[in-house]
Amino acid sequence: MTALLTVRDLGMTFPGPRGTLRRQAGIKAVDGVSFEVRPGETLGLVGESGCGKSTTGRMLVRLLDPTAGQVDFRGQDITRTGQRALRPLRSKLQIIFQDPFASLNPRKTVQQIIAAPLRAQGTAPDAVRREVRELIELVGLAPEHLERYPHQFSGGQAQRIGIARALATRPELVVADEPVSALDVSIQAQIVGLMERLQRELGVAYVFIAHDLAVVKHISHRVAVMYLGRIVEIGDKQEVYGNPAHPYTKALLSAVPLPDPAAERARERIVLLGDPPSPANPPSGCTFHPRCPKAQDVCRTEPPLLQITAGTTRQAACHFPEA
Ligand code: SF4
Ligand code: MG
Numbered sequence: 001m002t003a004l005l006t007v008r009d010l011g012m013t014f015p016g017p018r019g020t021l022r023r024q025a026g027i028k029a030v031d032g033v034s035f036e037v038r039p040g041e042t043l044g045l046v047g048e049s050g051c052g053k054s055t056t057g058r059m060l061v062r063l064l065d066p067t068a069g070q071v072d073f074r075g076q077d078i079t080r081t082g083q084r085a086l087r088p089l090r091s092k093l094q095i096i097f098q099d100p101f102a103s104l105n106p107r108k109t110v111q112q113i114i115a116a117p118l119r120a121q122g123t124a125p126d127a128v129r130r131e132v133r134e135l136i137e138l139v140g141l142a143p144e145h146l147e148r149y150p151h152q153f154s155g156g157q158a159q160r161i162g163i164a165r166a167l168a169t170r171p172e173l174v175v176a177d178e179p180v181s182a183l184d185v186s187i188q189a190q191i192v193g194l195m196e197r198l199q200r201e202l203g204v205a206y207v208f209i210a211h212d213l214a215v216v217k218h219i220s221h222r223v224a225v226m227y228l229g230r231i232v233e234i235g236d237k238q239e240v241y242g243n244p245a246h247p248y249t250k251a252l253l254s255a256v257p258l259p260d261p262a263a264e265r266a267r268e269r270i271v272l273l274g275d276p277p278s279p280a281n282p283p284s285g286c287t288f289h290p291r292c293p294k295a296q297d298v299c300r301t302e303p304p305l306l307q308i309t310a311g312t313t314r315q316a317a318c319h320f321p322e323a
Helices: 021-025 053-060 083-090 108-122 125-138 143-147 155-167 183-202 211-217 237-242 248-254 261-266 297-299
Strands: 007-014 025-035 042-046 069-072 093-096 173-177 205-210 221-225 230-236 306-309 315-317
Touching: 007 053, 007 297, 025 053, 025 069, 042 053, 042 211, 042 315, 053 093, 053 173, 053 205, 069 093, 069 230, 069 248, 093 155, 093 261, 108 125, 108 155, 125 143, 125 155, 211 221, 211 237, 211 248, 221 237, 230 237, 230 248, 230 306
Parallel strands: 042 205, 042 221, 093 173, 173 205
Antiparallel strands: 007 025, 007 069, 221 230, 230 315, 306 315
């Protein structure tokens, strides 16, 4: 299937602290990231905080200009498209944020909030009213909610409003940056379930960003795991969850609780040593080596390439991938 979005060697280098050598070298928040998103699918993008997943998400919708690489959306490189030519593409490419309240204007009614992207694309007022009514019901709220203000809603309801706004222009791709991380666990499943239903009904593709592999398990078709600005493993959900190749993926998965208590007791937890290192001062070789239970000498000097592991379609960046 042709890809909807193709990301090639994407990079983001921020300037280092003033007056230091690092200012010139810069801090690589995202480094050589490549992947595809197919129409109507969900790619889960997972990793600990600070691994570059939000920065990547922002570059996908051009809220941030990458310092390297390109992002092709429907065959057009959006990183080199002028603001004017970008406008029609913008409506097909949307983003949802972690904190719904921070992203909803407190002085606007829900009606105004959801209508804004439709107005911006020149939809006629009658059609805007009709569409907004449809959208509010689509996300499980009622027309009487339209006259209220964001602070009158719970976090889960506010995120529904954010989703309605993101879907208003019928996008083909929505980047969801930790859309449920700020919500109660019981509400998280409802919002993920809503997003799944909307995907089935509207055919929208998601890049679903999360720090927790458990959150994206059900909704994702494919999963990419990031560590220190790079993808260390990417593949079909079944392969990545069922048989992870990278020691980091294995460790993240070993922290996901299992529903069956007996299986939970029998399973071995992999506890990673220390915190992720700072991207300002990345370790040599494989950047995961100081925390990796399998590290060998070669890992300290040679950076592993992301490549297909034998007998699978999944790629992993490890000198000693699991069979
Ligand atoms: Fe661990 Fe070496 Fe593989 Fe890196 S390359 S993940 S240090 S075994
Ligand atoms: Mg983030």
